[in-house]
Amino acid sequence: MFRAAAEEVLGEIEVSGFTKAWLPTVRSLLQSSPDLSAVSGNFSARTIRLLRVAQAFQQALHKEKLIDLSELYWRAIEYSPEPQKVLIYGYFQPRKDELSWINAISAPDSVLFLPAPDAPLFQDVQRSVEWLVEQGWELVEAGGKGGEIGAQLSQTFIRARSRGSETVATEIALTQNSGFAVTAHYYSTFKAEMRSTLAQVKVLLNAGTPARDIAIIARDEVAYGPQLIDLAWEYGVLLRALYDTPLLSTRLGAWLSLLIEVIDTGWQFEATAKLLSHPLCSNPDKNFWATVRFEHPVGFQKWQKIAQDLLQIDLSLLKKIHQLERRDSWVEWWQDVFRTFGLRKRCARWSRESIAFNNLQRGLVELSKPEAEKLEWTEVCREFRDLLQVLTVPAQPGRGGVELHKPTSVVGARYAHLFVLGMAEGVLPAMISNDPVLDFFERQQLQQQGLALPTAAEMARREALSFYALLQTATGNLTFSYAELKDRQGQLPSPYLKQLGLKPGEPPESAIASPEELRRVSLRHSGDYKDTVLPHARHAFGIEQHRESSDVPNEYDGIIGIPLDYTDWVFSASQLRNLGQCPFKWFADKLLKLGPPVEVDEDLSPSQIGQLYHKVLELVLAAKQQQPELDITDAQILEEKFAIAERQIIPADLPSWSLRRSEHLRCLKLALADPDFLPEGAEPLQLEANFSGEWHGLKVRGQVDRIDRTENGLVLIDYKTGKSRPSGIKDRNGKAWIDVQLPLYQEAAGPDLFPNEPVANAHYYSIRGRNKIALSSRAPQHELPDVLDRCKAHLDQGHYPVQPDNGRSACTYCDFDALCRQGDRLSRKGNSNGTD
Numbered sequence: 056m057f058r059a060a061a062e063e064v065l066g067e068i069e070v071s072g073f074t075k076a077w078l079p080t081v082r083s084l085l086q087s088s089p090d091l092s093a094v095s096g097n098f099s100a101r102t103i104r105l106l107r108v109a110q111a112f113q114q115a116l117h118k119e120k121l122i123d124l125s126e127l128y129w130r131a132i133e134y135s136p137e138p139q140k141v142l143i144y145g146y147f148q149p150r151k152d153e154l155s156w157i158n159a160i161s162a163p164d165s166v167l168f169l170p171a172p173d174a175p176l177f178q179d180v181q182r183s184v185e186w187l188v189e190q191g192w193e194l195v196e197a198g199g200k201g202g203e204i205g206a207q208l209s210q211t212f213i214r215a216r217s218r219g220s221e222t223v224a225t226e227i228a229l230t231q232n233s234g235f236a237v238t239a240h241y242y243s244t245f246k247a248e249m250r251s252t253l254a255q256v257k258v259l260l261n262a263g264t265p266a267r268d269i270a271i272i273a274r275d276e277v278a279y280g281p282q283l284i285d286l287a288w289e290y291g292v293l294l295r296a297l298y299d300t301p302l303l304s305t306r307l308g309a310w311l312s313l314l315i316e317v318i319d320t321g322w323q324f325e326a327t328a329k330l331l332s333h334p335l336c337s338n339p340d341k342n343f344w345a346t347v348r349f350e351h352p353v354g355f356q357k358w359q360k361i362a363q364d365l366l367q368i369d370l371s372l373l374k375k376i377h378q379l380e381r382r383d384s385w386v387e388w389w390q391d392v393f394r395t396f397g398l399r400k401r402c403a404r405w406s407r408e409s410i411a412f413n414n415l416q417r418g419l420v421e422l423s424k425p426e427a428e429k430l431e432w433t434e435v436c437r438e439f440r441d442l443l444q445v446l447t448v449p450a451q452p453g454r455g456g457v458e459l460h461k462p463t464s465v466v467g468a469r470y471a472h473l474f475v476l477g478m479a480e481g482v483l484p485a486m487i488s489n490d491p492v493l494d495f496f497e498r499q500q501l502q503q504q505g506l507a508l509p510t511a512a513e514m515a516r517r518e519a520l521s522f523y524a525l526l527q528t529a530t531g532n533l534t535f536s537y538a539e540l541k542d543r544q545g546q547l548p549s550p551y552l553k554q555l556g557l558k559p560g561e562p563p564e565s566a567i568a569s570p571e572e573l574r575r576v577s578l579r580h581s582g583d584y585k586d587t588v589l590p591h592a593r594h595a596f597g598i599e600q601h602r603e604s605s606d607v608p609n610e611y612d613g614i615i616g617i618p619l620d621y622t623d624w625v626f627s628a629s630q631l632r633n634l635g636q637c638p639f640k641w642f643a644d645k646l647l648k649l650g651p652p653v654e655v656d657e658d659l660s661p662s663q664i665g666q667l668y669h670k671v672l673e674l675v676l677a678a679k680q681q682q683p684e685l686d687i688t689d690a691q692i693l694e695e696k697f698a699i700a701e702r703q704i705i706p707a708d709l710p711s712w713s714l715r716r717s718e719h720l721r722c723l724k725l726a727l728a729d730p731d732f733l734p735e736g737a738e739p740l741q742l743e744a745n746f747s748g749e750w751h752g753l754k755v756r757g758q759v760d761r762i763d764r765t766e767n768g769l770v771l772i773d774y775k776t777g778k779s780r781p782s783g784i785k786d787r788n789g790k791a792w793i794d795v796q797l798p799l800y801q802e803a804a805g806p807d808l809f810p811n812e813p814v815a816n817a818h819y820y821s822i823r824g825r826n827k828i829a830l831s832s833r834a835p836q837h838e839l840p841d842v843l844d845r846c847k848a849h850l851d852q853g854h855y856p857v858q859p860d861n862g863r864s865a866c867t868y869c870d871f872d873a874l875c876r877q878g879d880r881l882s883r884k885g886n887s888n889g890t891d
């Protein structure tokens with residue numbers, strides 16, 4: 056409704072997050088005056104627009120017999136409530152609307168407590184008092200409970216501020232309250248601060264202190280909340296955090312937002328797999344993951360089948376989005392979606408999600424109005440997303456437990472143990488900054504017209520007053536703390552600490568507060584306690600320490616010491632290259648079989664492009680074998696063979712293939728026209744020829760792309776799509792440049808395929824570079840027999856160290872870097888390049 060009202064004034068709004076940015080300011084306007092239509096003045100264009108939007112929103116609400124919560128008191132006053140005798144405590148900084156409401160409902164002899172000592176900090180409260188006196192209230196001085204620690208501390212705070220913030224308060228008469236302590240600590244990090252605080256809380260709870268006597272305070276609850284909730288769970292401390300978070304931050308909100316993304320982006324693989332495997336949707340088994348990884352489905356139809364077959368979820372409802380529908384029909388559609396996925400039941404597993412679901416239901420009622428209005432899918436989504444941002448839920452709802460609050464939420468309460476986190480400059484007090492939608496100058500202009508919008512000075516006083524009220528809640532121990540480092544930024548202590556005469560000191564020694572912490576400590580110390588995880592953790596920790604040390608590699612680094620009988624093992628050129636470049640790479644792939652599962656790429660992979668090029672060249676040259684007079688540069692032949700290969704290799708629904716096709720066709724056309732590709736006098740004898748045999752005592756097998764007969768003898772050719780010479784096996788200095796493939800072709804493939812013909816040469820041919828690539832003249836190819844002996848020694852000894860070549864070219868496309876933990880540690884292990 057807000058967006059519709061704003062669009063009525065501003066025209067179509069394309070910006071995402073508009074509601075989130077504008078609605079809070081519009082609400083503060085509604086709160087500031089009973090009647091915005093009476094406001095007039097020489098305002099900026101932006102202020103005028105904002106006022107018009109606020110009025111349009113208000114009128115739209117009223118037309119539907121609704122109000123926004125921000126105007127609650129003003130509208131309630133219009134109903135002329137029956138005054139009653141009331142006692143009001145805890146509203147120490149009433150706003151204009153609250154004050155008007157209190158005045159309207161209070162009968163004679165009502166009492167309202169307001170702290171209004173004679174100090175600059177209370178000038179806004181004093182103005183409120185004056186206004187109440189004008190309305191007929193009587194001012195009665197109340198005696199404070201000066202003995203309580205919080206009351207004393209708050210007086211110290213006022214005195215220090217009255218003297219100026221630079222004055223250090225020196226007289227804290229706190230020690231009169233024996234047994235209680237006011238302390239301030241600094242911690243190295245944000246996390247250390249939270250851990251220590253929760254550990255202190257746990258100690259109190261274990262000593263029998265009721266949870267209701269303890270409170271944790273953070274000015275920025277949202278910054279502390281999520282981590283505190285997680286740590287409290289680890290510590291077994293029941294923590295309640297009642298601050299509001301957007302529905303979008305809940306599991307439900309995130310899942311619904313993902314659902315919209317999936318529909319809008321055409322059911323892409325990653326997003327859809329995430330959506331369907333989410334705990335709010337299904338409990339997918341291994342079968343689901345194996346299937347989707349293998350099939351890599353994209354598009355609604357493929358996913359619909361998978362969801363039906365493997366998850367028993369019928370997605371057909373999600374197809375019906377390309378239509379103009381009435382608002383109420385769209386809301387009914389969302390309800391059907393909720394039913395399809397059983398969201399109500401799934402959300403019931405978590406109290407926060409359950410609240411989120413119920414709040415969303417209420418929000419949808421609003422979205423359905425006006426019922427007869429017709430909307431497109433994009434419009435519905437935009438409004439639905441706004442709803443997810445505007446609706447809120449408590450961060451950690453429930454009953455009982457220690458509560459996390461911000462200072463303004465505890466005014467009037469009493470706590471025997473108060474922990475105030477984040478006592479850092481710019482955090483408490485918070486930095487006063489301009490509202491990007493309505494700056495302080497514009498606010499001042501509006502204030503002159505009677506709108507109760509706080510100025511920067513008032514906001515600063517409000518902040519100090521909340522702290523003053525917070526201090527008053529303490530009846531026992533009060534612990535302040537801050538982290539010297541937060542988000543890698545240094546922090547200074549809050550000036551309020553100085554005004555209280557407190558100097559932050561070293562944190563108290565922290566108790567071990569969770570099994571995880573005990574385990575962490577026990578890892579390094581002997582002594583046992585009952586924990587099934589600890590022996591495994593110690594074992595794993597020892598392995599990691601050994602791995603990182605300069606000690607010789609052990610079985611966790613590939614030195615298994617189990618010989619491999621490779622008599623029947625068949626090696627390919629790439630296996631030999633891997634073994635010779637980094638033995639661990641071969642070990643992880645071939646012996647441990649830890650290679651990644653086969654997945655279909657959404658895009659064309661380099662290997663598919665390679666297959667396409669190979670296939671086209673094979674088909675063209677096969678035609679030449681049939682018809683020797685055929686001109687291989689003939690564009691028509693190429694087009695014909697390309698079309699055949701394309702059908703075999705390229706997925707039918709590959710996006711933008713039609714655009715990329717011509718680039719590949721052109722690349723092949725240029726290669727076929729290159730004189731080096733099929734030199735004068737060369738006769739293509741065999742294409743994609745399989746060979747096998749024995750080579751340097753190893754069984755070998757492979758496939759040669761092409762064998763030409765020339766007047767000097769056979770020439771064996773391997774096509775490469777890249778332009779550079781492929782890396783080879785390491786020499787004795789660790790440089791990976793001894794080629795294994797071409798010697799293998801020359802010495803094993805040639806004699807196997809054509810035993811009676813001499814082999815003249817073997818070379819690579821770069822299709823993209825259009826040039827022959829021969830063996831490097833500088834590489835120590837003569838070391839090849841020794842290198843192959845080295846490979847055999849690895850197999851004989853079960854010795855597969857993590858020893859890539861010096862340039863780490865072996866690591867470039869390696870799937871095992873997470874397993875081998877290569878990195879700086881390898882320099883500590885020493886590297887013999889297999890010569891030991």
Ligand code: SF4
Pocket residue numbers: 637639640857858859865866869870871872875876877
């Ligand atoms: S990432 Fe490098 S060091 Fe690790 S296994 Fe692969 S090639 Fe060897």
